[in-house]
Amino acid sequence: MRGLDILLRWSLTGAAVLAIAACAQQPPKELTMVDHIKAGLIEQDVFVEKEPGKIYRISPDEFDAYKNAPIFAASTSAHHHPFNGEHNGPYEKGAPLDMTMAQWLSATGAVTYQCNAGKSDVTAHYKNLVPNAVYTMWYAYTAKGFMGCKDCPFATIDFPVGPSDGSGSVFRTDASGSGTITASMERCVESDDPHLMAMFAIAYHSDGNTYGPSPGPVGSVSHVQLFAGLPE
Known part of the structure; x- marks a missing residue:
């Protein structure tokens, strides 16, 4: 897995440079977020x-x-x-x-993002999440070549939306399970790197804690509920 991590980080360096040039003054874009089952994947964290x-x-x-x-x-x-x-x-x-x-799978959500001068503004709205709960939102990269590959290693490089310390990635749901988050990122979220796929995701924290720049231990206390891949 270390080799994959190094590959992703190396690719990300070039992707960030390319994305800044490509991302100026883009119109807002909206993505519908889905769970693993709706995406035709194995449910992961519950x-x-x-x-x-x-x-x-x-x-x-x-x-x-x-x-x-x-x-x-x-x-x-x-x-x-x-x-x-x-x-x-x-x-x-x-x-x-x-x-x-x-x-768990009744949750819905949509995220709107806009790139401008090498930065991104992100707003997301959710319904039917866990009521009165702690969530975090993430921006992640994974290697395209491993998507759909049963025998390939799978890993993501995860960034909290907002400041890099994770302080802006946290949101809390109300009694009906609705939640909203707005954040700004010091990067464009779309990548021109042909080897990488970018996505947004949210994680429910069943222990009520957050883990700064990390999503925390997945499956045990951190549970990815919804995600959306960014357009290529």
Whole structure:
């Protein structure tokens, strides 16, 4: 995984330079955010109990069978494998998340962004998230060549929206599960690098904590709920 991390960071350096030139005075763009199942991927950060004490990720073709099942966190962090069902489980059961899979996947959201003079303004609105909960929003890169590849390593380079310390990436939902976040970034969010795919994502923090410039341990206390890929 270290080699992939180095490749992404090396590519990102060139991408940032190209993006600044390409990003001046762009009109606002809106993206609809989706969950993993709607995107045709394996749900990553919430799990269902298929045997006592053992939990599993579900694939899109399992949704109907498990839509009313309660969901759980993993007891420890679980690396993302959105294309490889061999990593669906079992994992040790962690804390209950007090909702069903269908409730988790009912979340919706849209993000509007605009690049201007090498910077970006980002606004996002969400509904049906976890009520009265702590979330963070992220901007990430991943290697295009590994998308859809079952046997390839999967990793993202994650940046909090707003300041690099993560202080501007946090938002809280109301009693109905609605939430809004507005942030500015010292970079254009679109990349001309043909090797990289950029995206936005939000993570629910089931422990109520945030982790500064990092999303935190995924699967156990940090749970990616919605995401959207940026246009190429």
